[in-house]
Amino acid sequence: MTTGRRLRAALLLTVTITALAACARDERPADDDAGARLPGAHAYRIDTDEGPREYRLYRPADLDRSPALVVMLHGGGGSARQAERAYGWDDVADREGILVVYPDGVGRTWNAGGGCCGQAARDDVDDVGFLLALIDELVTADDVDPSRIYVTGMSNGAMMSYALACSTDVTAAIAPVAGTMLADCPSPAPVSVLHIHGAADDNVRFDGGPGAGVGRIDGPPVPSVIEQWREVDVCTPPAVTTVGAVRHSVSYCAEGREVQLTTVEGAGHQWPGSEVVRDSADPPSAELDVTETIWRFFEANPRP
Template sequence: MAPLTRLLVLILLLTGCSAPDGDAGTTEERTIGDRTYRLYRPASLPDGPAPLVVMLHGGAGSGRQAQETYGWDALADREGVLVAYPDGLNRAWAVSGECCGAPGRDGVDDVAFITAVVADVPGADPARVYATGISNGGMLAYRLACDTHGVFAAIGPVAATRTGDCPAPDPISVLHIHGDADRTIPYDGSDGKRDVVIEGPPIPELHAQWQARDDCAPPSVTVDGSVTRSIADCASGRRAGLITVAGAGHQWPGSAAKPGAELLLDLDPPSSALDATAELWAFFSST
C-alpha cells in the first residue's frame, strides 16, 4: 500500500463512522457539475434565512462520514442550523501543490467548489456562513479564509494547519482547536510521524498571525483541566481563538472512541475533555 494511501486509511479509521446524531431533519444529496455534497436541514428552522455550517471531512473521509461522525446534525436540530457536507475528490482536498493526494497534485480548485456549495444552499443567510473541518478539511478551511472575500463569517479548523501562501487575507474570525500531542500535524510545527509530511507553522504562531491580521486586543487565557482557551476580541466584532487540549492527538475532541482500531494501528484516541462541535458553534454564533 502506498504511503499516502496508508495515511488516508489511518485518518479514516481515526475519525470513525458512528451513527448519525440527528434524526429529526432531512438529508438531501445535491450536485454541482460533477461534484457532490449532502445538505442537512432540521425539521424546523426559524423564519427567514438560517445560518450555514460547511463541515469539511478529513483525508480518506467523505461527506457522509463527516455527517455520521462529528455531531453537527444533532446540533443543527437544537440550534436551527443548515449543515453542508461536501465530498472531496478521491476523498481529499487540494490545499497546496503537495497536499493532498490527487486533488493537490492535479490542482483541483476546491475553493471554487466550496464557494459554489455555499451559493447553492437554499435558505442560507449570507451573513452567517461558517466553515470547519478536521485535518485536510481544516487545512481547506484556512484556504477559504485566505482565498475568498466576504463569503465566510468565521472558520474553525481542528487538528489542521495552514499551507501555501496567504499574503493578505480578509480579516475573519478564527477558532483553531488542536491537541498538543498530535503526531500527524504536530503542535510545534515539526515534521509529523505519519507517512506524509505536512508543512505548516507552529500552531501558536499561526494563531498569532490571525490575531495580528484581525487587529486583536491581548487574548484572555483560561485553563480548565487539560483545556487551555486563548480568545482575543478584535476589530469590527471579530474574534481569534486557540483551544489547546493537553495530551490530545490527531482527532476531533468529543467524537466516539474506537479502542480496537486505536490499539491495532497506534491511533490517537479522541479527547473527552472538550466537545469541539459545541465549542465551535458557540464561537460561530457569537461572531
C-alpha cells in the same frame, strides 16, 4: 467587487442540483427541486467546470428562516458521510434550526495548498471554486443568511478552511481542528478564527515541522498561524484561561471579531468529543466537546 464575488464570477458555473440518494435518517429520495428539499440528510450533486462534485446536506424539520450555514469539511481519507456520522453536527442543526453541508473531496482529499493533500493536490483541483459555488447555491436555494456562513474542518479539512479564508471573503468565521495553514495567505480578509489542536498531535505538530503518518505534513507552528490572524483582525493581546487539560487563548478584535486558540493537553490527531473514526486513529479526548465549542463560537461571531 469583493474577492469572493470575483472568484464566483470567474467560475462560470452552471449549477444543477440532482438528488443522488437518501441517507439512513430518511429513506425517501431527495427532491431535485432545490427550492423544495425535504428535511433530513440527502446526497446531492453540483456540476462544475471540472466535472460533477458531490455533497450531503442536512436540513432540520424546523429550519430557521434565513438560517445559518455550517460547512463541515472531512479530513484526509474521510468522506461527507463519515463526517456527518462522527462529529454530531446534525444534532446541532436540529436544535438550532441551521443547515449543515458536508462536501466530498476528490479522492477523499482537499487541495489545501503547500502540496497537500493526495489526489486533490496532484490534480490541482479547484476546491476553493467548488466550495464557493456550493455556498452560492445554498444561499440562493435555501435562503442562507450571508452574514452567518461558517466553515470548520478536521485535519486536511481544517487546512482547506484556512485556504478558503485566505483567498475569499465569504465566511464569517472558521474553526480548523487538528490542522494548520499551508496555503499562501499574503492579504486575507478579516475573519473570526477558532483553532483547536491536540498538544500531543504527531500528525500535524502543534509546534510545526514534519509530522508522522501519510503525507508527513510539514507546517508552521500553530501559534504563529494564530498570531498572523490576530494581526489581520487587529486584535488585543490574548487572555489565557486553563480548565483541566484545556487551554483557551482568546483575543478580541476590530469590528467585534475574535481569534481563539484552544489546546487540549494529551490529545492527539483527533476531534475531541467525537466518535472513534477507526481503530488505528487516535482516540478522541473526552476533555472537550469540540462540536458544541465551535457552534458557540460561530453563534457569537456573525459577520460584522
